[in-house]
Every structure is written in C-alpha cells, then in structure tokens.
Amino acid sequence: MLREGRRLFGTDGIRGVANTELTPDFVMALGRAAGEALPHGPVVVGRDTRRSGEMLSSALQAGFHSVGIDTVDVGVLPSGGVSYLTGVSGAVMGAIVSASHNPASDNGIKLLGSTGAKLTDAEEDGVEARLRSGRPFNVAVGDAVGTRFQKTEAPTEYLDFLAGLAEYSFRGIEVVLDCANGAAYKTAPALFERMKAGVTVLAADPNGININDGVGATSPAFLVRESRGRLGLAFDGDADRLIAVDEEGVPANGDVIMAIIARHLHARDRLKNNIVVATVMSNLGFRKSMESMGITLIQTQVGDRYVLEGLREHDAAFGGEQSGHVIFLKDLVTGDGLLTALRLVEVVAASGRRLAELRKEVITEYPQILRNVRVNDTSRLESAEAIWAAVERAEADLEGDGRILVRASGTESLVRVMVEAATKEKAAAITEELIGIVRAELT
Numbered sequence: 001m002l003r004e005g006r007r008l009f010g011t012d013g014i015r016g017v018a019n020t021e022l023t024p025d026f027v028m029a030l031g032r033a034a035g036e037a038l039p040h041g042p043v044v045v046g047r048d049t050r051r052s053g054e055m056l057s058s059a060l061q062a063g064f065h066s067v068g069i070d071t072v073d074v075g076v077l078p079s080g081g082v083s084y085l086t087g088v089s090g091a092v093m094g095a096i097v098s099a100s101h102n103p104a105s106d107n108g109i110k111l112l113g114s115t116g117a118k119l120t121d122a123e124e125d126g127v128e129a130r131l132r133s134g135r136p137f138n139v140a141v142g143d144a145v146g147t148r149f150q151k152t153e154a155p156t157e158y159l160d161f162l163a164g165l166a167e168y169s170f171r172g173i174e175v176v177l178d179c180a181n182g183a184a185y186k187t188a189p190a191l192f193e194r195m196k197a198g199v200t201v202l203a204a205d206p207n208g209i210n211i212n213d214g215v216g217a218t219s220p221a222f223l224v225r226e227s228r229g230r231l232g233l234a235f236d237g238d239a240d241r242l243i244a245v246d247e248e249g250v251p252a253n254g255d256v257i258m259a260i261i262a263r264h265l266h267a268r269d270r271l272k273n274n275i276v277v278a279t280v281m282s283n284l285g286f287r288k289s290m291e292s293m294g295i296t297l298i299q300t301q302v303g304d305r306y307v308l309e310g311l312r313e314h315d316a317a318f319g320g321e322q323s324g325h326v327i328f329l330k331d332l333v334t335g336d337g338l339l340t341a342l343r344l345v346e347v348v349a350a351s352g353r354r355l356a357e358l359r360k361e362v363i364t365e366y367p368q369i370l371r372n373v374r375v376n377d378t379s380r381l382e383s384a385e386a387i388w389a390a391v392e393r394a395e396a397d398l399e400g401d402g403r404i405l406v407r408a409s410g411t412e413s414l415v416r417v418m419v420e421a422a423t424k425e426k427a428a429a430i431t432e433e434l435i436g437i438v439r440a441e442l443t
Contacts, residue, residue, distance in 0.1 A: 001026055002132060006379070009124040011303035011410030013110035015099050018052035022107050024059035031063020031095075033131040034111055036138055038092050041070035041146060044112075046082035046154075047097035048183040048238045051208030052107045057097045060109065065146035067138050074154035078183045078239035079110070080336025081158035085151075087116030087333065098183065098238035101218045104209045117333040118305045155187055162338055163194050165331055168349040170197035174230040175345065176245075178223045180216025181206040184239035188338055197345070202226055212236065217243040217324055217337070220251040231348065231355050235337040240304075241324030242337040244344060246356035254324040255286040257344055259363040260355075261326075264347045265318065266293055272330075277310040277319030279303070284403050284420050285365040286322075303410065304335045366402065367424040369431045373415045375442035378408035381415055384441045387434070394419075394430045402427070406434065415442060 001008060001021055008014055014030070016022040035043070043064050047053035053076075061071040074085060079096050086094030094112030102108070111119045111127065119127070130137075140146065175197045179185040185204040192199045202223070203215035215222045217236040223245045224232070232245030244252040252260075258276065265271040276290055277298045290297040298314050300306040304325040311319055311329050320326030325335030332339055348355055381387065391404050398404070402421035409416055417434050421427035 008128045008131070009121075011305070012100060013096070013108050013118075015102060015106055015108035015412075017105055018050070018056065018107040022056065022109075024055060027056050027059040027109065028063040028066075029131060030109060030127070031060040032067050032137045033063075034093065034095075034127045035064040035067040035069040035146075036130060037126065038069055040092060042072045042091050042149070043069055043093040043095055044072045044074060044082055044086045044089060044091045045095045045097070046074040046077040046079075046183075049076055049181060049185065049206035049208065049211050050099070050104050050107055050237075053097050056107055056109075060095060060097065061148055065148070066140060067146070068140035068144045069146045070149065071146065072149050072151050074151045076183055076186075077154055077158065078187055078235075078336065078338055080240060080332060080334060080339055081154065081187065083112060083116035083334040083336070084158055084161055084332060085116075085154055086112050086114065096238060100238050100240065101212055101216065101236040104211045104213065112334075115333055117308055120305070155190075159187060159191055159194065162191055162342060165339070166195060166342060166346065168346050170195040170345055170349055172198075173345060173348060174198040174200070176200045176202060176223065176227045176230050176232045177204075178202045178215055178226075178232065178234035179204040180212050180235050180237055180239075181210045182212065182216065182235065182237035182239060184235045184338060188233075188235060188239070188341070191338055191342065195342070195345075200230070217241050220245060224249045224251065231345070233341045233345075235341075236324070239337040240335045242326070242340040242344070243324045244341075244355060246359060247354045248356045250356065250359070252355065252359055254320050254322045254326060255283045255365065256359050256363055257324070257340060258318075258320050258326060259286055259289045260347055260358045261343055262290065262295060262318065263293060263362050264350065266295055271295065272317040273315055275314055275316035275318075277307050277314065277316055279307065279321050280405055281322045281418065283322065283365050283368055285363050289363045302407065308333060366420040366422070367427045368418065368420045369424075369427045370416060370418045371431055371435055372409070373417060373435055373438045373442075375413060375415050375438070377442065378413055378415060380442055381406070381408050386441050387437055390434055390437045394434065397430070398426075404430065404434070406438070
C-alpha cells in the first residue's frame with residue numbers, strides 16, 4: 001500500500017484488495033499511526049457487511065489499543081451513522097471500514113475527525129507521514145493499553161436522530177429500497193417503516209460477498225426492473241450515497257436529487273445564502289437549472305470532503321456530487337444516503353407530486369458519457385500534452401454547448417473521461433476519440 005511517490009489516501013480514504021493490499025498488519029500499523037497523535041480516546045469504529053470487515057476492524061482497533069486509545073465498536077452501520085455518533089459522543093476520531101461501492105473483495109479505511117467529518121488532506125498526510133517513518137510508536141503497557149467497548153444501541157440512536165429530522169409522514173407513499181446487501185440492510189427499512197411509508201425491501205440479505213453485486217447505487221438497472229411504478233431508493237455498500245429511480249423507471253442521480261431538493265428549499269427561503277455547492281462532475285443541465293432559479297452554484301473538485309470545504313468557505317449548507325453523495329450541513333457533516341433519501345421523499349410528500357413530475361419540471365440533463373480507462377500510471381496524465389491538445393480541440397468543436405472533463409481517479413489506476421454534448425451521438429464520438437488518445441499515451 002505504501003508505494004513511493006503515491007499518496008496513500010485517495011479522495012475517499014484508503015482502498016485495496018482485502019488481505020493482500022489491505023492486510024491486517026498494515027491496518028494495525030495505520031491504527032497506531034492515527035492513534036499516536038490523539039490526546040485521548042475513544043475512537044468510534046463501524047463497518048459494512050464485507051466478509052473481511054470484521055478482520056480489518058479488529059486489526060484497526062488493535063492498532064489504536066496498542067498506543068493507549070480506547071475504541072467504541074458500533075458494528076455494521078451506515079457511514080452517516082458512524083459520522084453522527086462520532087460527532088455527538090465526545091469521541092476524538094471515527095473510522096469506517098468499508099470500500100463503499102467497490103466489490104466485496106476490496107475493503108477500505110476512512111478516518112473522521114472529532115466532528116464526524118472526514119480528515120482534511122493535511123491531517124491525512126500527517127497520519128501517512130507517521131506510518132511511513134517506520135519509527136517505533138509509543139507502546140502502552142498495563143492499564144494504559146486501550147480496550148474495545150461495544151455499542152449495541154448505535155443503530156437505534158442513529159435512527160432516532162434521522163427520524164427526528166423529518167417534517168412529514170410518508171403515509172401513502174410506496175418506496176422500494178435497494179440496500180445493496182450493505183450497511184443499510186437493517187437501518188433503511190427500519191427508517192422508512194417508522195415514517196409510515198409502504199416499504200418493499202430488496203438486496204437486504206448480506207452474506208459477506210454479495211455487497212454491491214449487481215445491486216445498489218452503482219447498479220440502478222436492478223432497481224429499475226424491480227420498482228414497477230413505485231419510487232425506488234438505492235444505496236451503496238456503506239450507504240453514504242443515494243441514487244433514486246422515479247415512477248417511470250428512470251434513474252435520478254445526485255444532480256437530479258439535488259436540483260429537486262434545492263428548488264424545494266429555495267421556494268421556502270431555506271437555502272442558506274441561496275448557494276448550492278457541487279463538483280466539476282455535475283451535469284451541465286444541473287448548472288443551467290441552478291442558474292434558471294437564481295441559485296449561486298459553487299464548483300469544487302471531486303470528493304464530498306471538498307464539497308464540505310466549499311460549504312464552509314462560502315457559508316452554505318447544501319451541496320453534493322452527481323454520484324449521490326449529498327451533504328445537509330445543518331444536520332450532518334458528511335454525505336449520508338439515508339438522510340438524502342429522507343429529504344427527497346419529504347419533497348414528494350410535501351408537494352403531493354410524483355418524483356417523475358418533479359424531475360421533469362426542474363432539470364433537463366445533457367447526454368453525458370463517463371468512461372474509465374485503466375492506465376499504468378495516473379501521475380503522467382498532467383504532463384500528457386497530446387491528451388490536453390485533444391481536449392482543447394474537442395471543446396472548440398462543442399462551441400460552448402457541452403463540457404469535457406478528463407481526470408485521474410483518486411482511488412484506482414483509472415483515468416475518467418466525461419463528455420457532455422447536445423446529442424448522445426456527439427458525446428459518444430468525442431468520448432471514443434479521447435479514450436483512444438488516453439490509452440495510447442498512458443498504457
């Protein structure tokens with residue numbers, strides 16, 4: 001995992017193949033490096049349903065214990081729940097053992113600060129520097145050794161928090177929940193049943209290896225098939241993102257969800273400073289939607305941590321990513337798919353309108369194609385002049401009626417090529433040309 005010249009932490013923590021890249025030894029060392037800088041404990045630790053999760057969670061907690069830091073183990077819980085409990089419990093750090101939407105063979109570690117927000121780049125760099133130094137860590141002995149406390153009531157506390165935010169009953173609204181066989185498999189159904197919705201539950205039978213396997217937020221086709229005229233809500237493995245499916249079977253990504261909620265807040269004068277924060281990946285149609293409503297759109301780099309930074313910098317409270325990470329800063333400092341689902345269905349309940357009607361009124365999405373190109377070394381992208389010359393030519397061809405984004409993945413050896421254009425055919429032609437050049441230059 002510690003490769004020279006490559007940052008350990010990506011845009012969403014550390015990820016790798018469990019037990020080969022992300023080994024118990026490495027994760028224990030990471031716990032020591034993170035824990036040694038803490039003045040005291042505890043650290044709240046949660047995970048998703050992967051088979052490797054218990055192994056790596058135990059190793060991470062052992063690392064904290066070895067430098068004298070206690071841990072509070074909340075077990076399988078959505079990322080938003082770990083964030084919430086970290087922020088309200090007096091913990092000095094939180095940790096989530098999850099690879100989010102990645103396949104079951106992968107796993108990952110996300111570290112949170114005392115407020116429940118993800119660590120800043122500088123804070124992550126500090127952990128990495130201690131890990132790379134190889135110096136002996138402070139060794140706790142005797143009664144100074146940290147220990148593990150299990151918090152079995154964590155899901156109930158998290159659900160009480162979410163339900164307490166709701167302003168409407170969902171009685172009469174039929175929802176189909178795709179829980180991705182992940183962290184939300186119990187909490188999502190419990191939340192919507194508490195809200196009096198009619199609930200159909202899918203992909204809520206985790207066996208350790210079926211998380212995200214053809215289901216969840218990254219596989220909306222499954223929910224499209226199964227929703228059958230009802231409102232569908234799909235979470236990913238750690239339930240920090242939401243993708244919806246409307247009653248006509250059309251997926252609604254984060255841009256659509258944010259546009260609908262932004263209009264609802266704006267109309268009620270509840271959109272703080274009339275600002276929405278989104279990333280460079282947001283669709284041109286979303287940008288035009290915000291402009292048409294007179295809402296100021298602030299753009300950040302990809303990653304919900306950067307959305308959070310943008311919200312704080314501009315004194316705003318609502319923003320997110322096309323991928324379905326949405327932040328309601330008044331309520332929580334990180335993306336939470338269950339909270340996003342709650343707020344989206346509240347708009348449906350408040351308006352008495354179907355999701356399909358709401359999306360048609362608020363946003364017209366430009367055809368967008370996003371392709372991933374596996375490369376040998378993403379660090380060479382910045383200096384690949386042939387790629388950027390091709391991007392410049394394509395942008396000139398679009399004449400302002402479209403958008404191109406080429407960027408390196410923060411979690412995998414991939415270059416992401418995104419093209420928006422007035423027609424799908426034009427977007428596809430430009431995408432194929434750019435992919436060919438990326439492959440020629442970087443593989």
